[in-house]
Amino acid sequence: MKTFFFPLLLIICSLSCTAQSVKKFNLDFEYLKSDTDFAKDWIQWGTYQVSIDTLTVQSGKYATQINSKNSEGEFGGVVYQISGNYEGEMIKLEGFMKTKEVKEGFAGLLLRVDGRNKILAGDNMEERKISGTTNWTKYIITFPYPKDASSILVGGILAGQGMVWFDDFKLFIDGKNIQSIQEKEKPVFKADQDDEFDSGSNVEFPALNEKLVADLELLGRIWGFMKYYHPEIGKGNFNWDYELFRMLNEYTHTSKNKKRDMILLDWIAKYGRVEVCKSCKAKASNAYLKPDLHWIQNANINQELKNQLLHVYQNRHQGEKYYLGLGPAENPEFLNENAYSDMPYPDEGFRLLSLYRYWNMIQYFFPYRYIIDENWNEILPEYIPQFLSAEDELEYEAVVLKLIGEVQDTHANLYDGNDKLNIWKGEFYPPVHVRFIEDKLVVTDYYNPELKESTGLEIGDVITHINDKPIGEIIEMIKNYYPASNEAVRMRDLSADLLRSQKDQINIKYDSGAGTKEKTLDLYKLENLDYYSLYRKNSKKSYKMLDENVGYINLKSIKTADTKKIKKDFKNTKGIIIDIRNYPSAFVPFSLGSYFVSSPTQFAKFTKFNINNPGEFTFKKGDEIPPSDQTYEKPLVVIVNEITQSSAEYTAMALRAGKNTTIIGSTTAGADGNVSPILLPGGLRTLISGIGVYYPDGTATQRIGIIPDIEVKLTIEGIRAGRDELIEKAIEIIEKKNERH
Template sequence: MKTKFLVFLLLFLCGNEFATAQKTANTLNLNLDFEQNEKKEKLPDNWFAWGTLPVTKSDLAHSGDIAGKVTSKDGKGNFGCVAYKIPANYEGSYIRLTGYMKIENVRGFAGLMLRIDGNGNTLVFDNMQNKKIEGTLGWKKYTITLPYPDDAENIYIAGILSGKGTAWFDDFVLKIDGKDIQKIKKKEKKVYKASLDTAFDEGSKVTFSELTKTKIADLEVLGKVWGFLKYHHPAIGKGEYNWDYELFRILPTFLNAEVKGERDKILLSWIARLGAVEKCSDCAKTDEKAILKPDMAWMDELNIGSSLKAKLRYIYNNRYQGDHYYIKSVRQVNNPNFINEKPYAKMNYPDAGFRLLTLYRYWNMIHYYFPYKYLTDKDWSTVLKEYIPTFINASTELEYEIAALRLIGDIQDTHAGLWGGNDKFQAILGSNTAPFKVAFVENKLVVTKYYNPEYKEVSKVKIGDVITHINGKTVEEIKKERHDYHPASNEPTKDRNMAKSMLRSPNKEIAITYVSDGKTQQHTLPLYGFRDLNIYAKSNKASYKLLDNNIGYVTLETISVDDISKIKKQFKKTKGIIIDIRNYPAESILYYLGSYFVSEPTEFVKFSRMNEKNPGEFVMTEAYEISKSRSMYKGKLVVLVNEASQSHAEFTAMAFRAGENTTIVGSTTAGADGNVSTIMLPGGLRTSISGIGVYYPDGGETQRIGIVPDVEVKPTIKGIKEGKDEVLEKAIEIILKE
């Protein structure tokens, strides 16, 4: 049986027992037992509050005299944490947090939290939300274990409460590879020359005159040479140069070059200053079977002289093979980890030099490290030149954010939205929205459910009503205007994302025209802040139940590994099982439950992974298997999917598809499969990509295509009005059919 593939996804929220005597005798400097409180403040020394809920110390402790406490009486606060920050000056392969928690009348969830950051990103994270710990419970020990990233910079531990109630936390212990962090010798971090270069921290000092066609072509050459050197030249790979700032050093001279020969001489001189490149004895040739090979065609396609071209080819053939300052492969999963990429977050509106850096940085990351580059509608080799004037001429912060959003959209990856730093764009969309959900059904904007039913009367619209105009514009006009601002792998997912923003506004109300019971009506719709609505409320429904006609139903939205044995026992003699993945799985259960539906080890997936030592090369792995269980399920399996099924949900659907009596029902999924790699860009912009390629065992694509159902069923307006789940109904029909 082949090794199981572990999927690590980045989310976006924020062990021995101690005896009292041990607490008293503890002289180490980390206050993880809460007992140090020399300042006599509301929180013990070095602990701090995160979130919006009240956080204090408490004398209701598990042991000793002090514990941390988070409380919420009305449940309106988002979340609260009693948190502690520790510099990640340690080495290891895994990290484990244990601690004690007591809860009272919790509605929502409470748990420990462990988060590790590096290079401005959250590298690994768990807050026990998927454990759904609520109600009233006495002191109990809890544990979180995560892989320990090589590029960890800061470790955050916390106790978290989200929702209503009270939670107490005490006696935290943090271990790396089984050793107490308070007893591990700190590692000495290597200081790179690149990190000491601060010459352009306040700005690039670069100005651009008229952008002629010739100048744009020259800047395209510079961008591609800059990116090539970044990932191939040994001096840069060793961290001897801040490559962002070296761009700003060469730009003034480069921009003054008038002829091709002079331009090439400047670049050759620039390369020479980096030092000699020694012959490489272990630079392997590209694997002939690689699914994606390094694309150096630009060296021939652009107007580059023979001397410069020869120098670049020499560097490629003798490229850097050591641990790279700017790129590394994430342990076990092999997706790219873009390290030491400064976000320059204080520059809300970066100057023209930094804006050009954004384009250069992103284009080269995609060119060398995006496994699905070949699937984009645009030829990626043309994109850099196209966007040079767009980024240089972006005259406002908003224009800069929109330029970045459009560029990101061109890779057509649902993982690749603009997830942070785009404050101006978000302000245009607004922080208020309708208290009900809308979706595009039969190409119309339809009301599908209320987040807050108490607002039905003032909102007027009913479930199944069709909204035709917003503030005087047709829905079709708004869709066309916003199409490029909602990156996605395919059109159904783009519609999914656009629907979420259609009724957003900076104002407290918008005018809508809608059709209800065949009549066209108009209404001034009141809007509400996101925090005032139950948009992100987590379901607390059971993950499984028995339907009529002896059919089992499982939703992965609230699934737990602990549920698997109960599901197998209760559903063993059912006619069929329906697994609903029109959501995001609460836990990764595909190996535990997938094996229930196969009689022998069954291949279900292949991956393409980057070759860290040969930028641009992606090699296909052998197929991975679902192992068989001791007793296979004898009935039918129907799996439900739609455009909400994304990433790990799609990966899970692939595993169930390998079952011997499986039918996939619903509509095309989001088409964004593969572990996420985060990208930081100047101005604090944060985006990401699918970092590995995911394929069926026969090499069939999933990216952009999604999981194509065996039986396509989409909701209808009529069905929504009648409160039907037509996809679920079709699943039941398939199971009952002899």
């Protein structure tokens, strides 16, 4: 017995000691992922090469290296996320860093603390301006620990060019190493413990008729109203998705209005008495968009139910909310929304939930609801039959996409969960890039230059038919499934899919300029094409001098560090052209825009929603460009078109603030403002523009886009001749302005 017990004791002691020596957090990079040469639980940021180094280390076996060589973009980083569920007054990060030939930027440790809805505090050592070549050095970041922290990000960053190594991070709260600190007890929400309908809604709908659709419309309104106003739901005491399923069977099988109203009153009463709210403020007098509650008074319901709903609103939930948060740009953040990804074709109850969820998010949180062409109040009853009758996964995805299109926001589309729609569009892609020029589908480039000969198509060829169907007829069939703020961007997105197919060949008719021709066009799987090359930022220099002593800047490949060189190299030019027919690779509205103003200049203002009064939007202070040390006095011409979207449009607004700026081109995408993600049943993910963006005088940009001062569009003749007519026009404008001065 003794000879058996002694070795067993050693084994137990060995296992116990080993377990105690294992650190909770891999802050020294010593644990690697089993399948990659990367530190376990670390996340890569940016585009630079990040790898484990076994030779250059501070201690232990491994350090992490970031290298800008042969990388696109302008920064790289590694971060480690830790729960912020700790108590304390001060947080401190220690870490070692070594640099080599860091230039045009900086290297630094990074420490950031986030709340549920926004960044609370942070430091990346940018102000210390560490560059050049340095040996291993210990650095420290410290600041007060925010009380509402939900997560802590620890890491390292390289901005600009060069190499940097990181090793041996240590994190402390009030001087105690986080490896040994116990977390606070996390709040437990009752809503998270409700799993009754995880396998299905168990709702059986009777045959739809006009009365039932009207009743379901009423229920959808009340369901959304309660979700965002009722205190008990706001606290997370109920899974509001499943509460819908609990009452739907009785509700849908009631034909009398009196009985229906009693069901609704009992349903509201189930969630407890709503106490008088002493902190609920009246609607802001300067709100440009207010909650739409007219439906309560106009609804065909009894007065008691109307009074009960109004009582909930007047005493609505205040403070932190289970289903709603405030994003970094004060845009709505939709929290604790289950996408039910394990049911790609949701049952009828979940499909109705999908409609209710999306409709109410737009109703209360879309800052541009008032400029939707269709009356949003009429959308809900229109789509109830369509959602309930969707017969398979493809039909469900299609009707969701069609609904998304109703909000007329280019940011709004299906980005995840749309696999059946992608199959329907086709897994084979054309080797040529096409755009609508002069309302015709024109070949403008080749994704893979080596395929040029085999396509048999020349730049400037006009495609008129696909598989014997005229292009216009095809567009009419599918245009409702291409959400967009305006027609220009709808045609932009639609053109990218017109030549896709479920087969590897299509028959096309086209006009080459020398008559109509017909051919079979080979298509390719996406992995065999450099499909995104025309949109992807690249390593080409972002600026150059044109022959006419005009500076040209292409924001597709701009780097923040370029702005300093641009100001130096272009100071004696006759004019500058900034091309934003792209998505900028760096955020430069201020660093570049400051070159064209001589005094602080406001160029945009924004809306924010009231988290304590969903549906209310007010204006907040706008953005202002500070002037740089020198102001460029010569003409600036900015080129835009339908590809100019979101951040690109914001940049154009900033550049327009210059007193010598002329914007030319065509209307932009008309979708500006930070986006808010939305999850829908079936594993679907979409977005909306979450804040309103306006010029300082209140002129809107959403749907309208950036309207050019001079409209200039490419022509088929110019495309065939290889000319860029917009750059030609920009040079002409600069020459004429110089002649006048």
